[in-house]
Amino acid sequence: MCTYLKNMANYKHSHLKNKSFEEIQMLFNNTLKWIESFVPMDTELVKGSEKVAKGCSKRATYKLEQEDAKRQRIEEENESVE
Incomplete structure (x- = not known):
């Protein structure tokens, strides 16, 4: 032992x-x-969790893109007001 x-x-x-x-x-x-x-990396359990992680990262990326676009619009509006 x-x-x-x-x-x-x-x-x-x-x-x-x-x-x-x-x-x-x-x-x-x-x-x-x-x-x-x-759990080895090539098993079905790990492959299923990769799909979930990919979906989450896609949603997170989409949300970040929306926030960036909103921030740019606000900055452009502030510049046009000034």
Whole structure:
């Protein structure tokens, strides 16, 4: 377990030296859960989230463009008044 924690979770010997077996086992279980919950980038779950992110960025870009156009109109109106 200690070797696994050193290699996979970047724990040092000094971190694990003063811990009890139960504490090391808890760290091991947490690290194992973290590694098992990893989702590769080419899976369907990740591809679905990319579509959502693209839609959000399109809306955000559209909103920014509208704000820029509004700001330009206001500046032009202020210049024409002066």
